[in-house]
Amino acid sequence: EVQLVESGGGLVQPGRSLRLSCAASGFTFDDYAMHWVRQAPGKGLEWVSGISWNSGSIGYADSVKGRFTISRDNAKNSLYLQMNSLRAEDTALYYCAKDLSSTVVTPYYWGQGTLVTVSS
Amino acid sequence: QSVLTQPPSASGTPGQRVTISCSGSSSNIGSNTVNWYQQLPGTAPKLLIYSNNQRPSGVPDRFSGSKSGTSASLAISGLQSEDEADYYCAAWDDSLNVRYVFGTGTKVTVL
Numbered sequence: 220e221v222q223l224v225e226s227g228g229g230l231v232q233p234g235r236s237l238r239l240s241c242a243a244s245g246f247t248f249d250d251y252a253m254h255w256v257r258q259a260p261g262k263g264l265e266w267v268s269g270i271s272w273n274s275g276s277i278g279y280a281d282s283v284k285g286r287f288t289i290s291r292d293n294a295k296n297s298l299y300l301q302m303n304s305l306r307a308e309d310t311a312l313y314y315c316a317k318d319l320s321s322t323v324v325t326p327y328y329w330g331q332g333t334l335v336t337v338s339s
Numbered sequence: 340q341s342v343l344t345q346p347p348s349a350s351g352t353p354g355q356r357v358t359i360s361c362s363g364s365s366s367n368i369g370s371n372t373v374n375w376y377q378q379l380p381g382t383a384p385k386l387l388i389y390s391n392n393q394r395p396s397g398v399p400d401r402f403s404g405s406k407s408g409t410s411a412s413l414a415i416s417g418l419q420s421e422d423e424a425d426y427y428c429a430a431w432d433d434s435l436n437v438r439y440v441f442g443t444g445t446k447v448t449v450l
């Protein structure tokens with residue numbers, strides 16, 4: 220059974236940093252691209268970033284480019300999101316999602332999310 | 340703000356057919372395939388349709404997708420109470436920064 224478990228969320232002050240993790244199990248992690256998608260409270264979905272199976276292809280939303288960094292450790296079956304210079308508008312539930320393929324194509328299976336709250 | 344526009348709400352009675360539209364542009368729907376997600380209250384989104392009209396394993400054939408030009412639509416036939424959820428279209432956008440964009444979302448209510 221595919222499992223994606225996000226962690227690392229919490230309350231953080233504006234301008235500070237946070238690192239999210241996603242532990243994957245139940246599938247061959249290095250066969251698939253991965254994504255981070257967020258959802259602000261009561262709002263719609265926003266794609267944050269995606270990374271191919273070998274980290275050779277990476278993309279970011281305009282809203283986080285230059286502040287967030289996605290990475291993965293295939294040996295540890297883990298996906299990460301380093302978030303720097305956090306802003307109030309980054310407050311959201313952050314989902315980790317497995318792609319349909321090895322390249323960055325389609326967020327397919329989603330974890331339950333970890334909540335990030337940016338506030339002073 | 341999203342570049343894919345959906346109606347905020349749609350509704351129907353059990354057994355009816357409901358259609359949700361998704362309007363985009365040449366840089367997204369016009370040049371890429373469309374995916375659809377279902378988000379039940381309090382849960383993570385679930386991929387319902389990919390590549391315009393393909394259903395992942397386990398998705399009932401009551402759900403179908405189509406695309407024409409810069410628009411796409413999701414149809415739910417034989418509406419059931421458990422279909423009450425938020426639905427989002429999504430596609431890659433090839434403008435200045437290539438990114439995956441979601442629609443504004445449609446809340447489907449089963450009357």
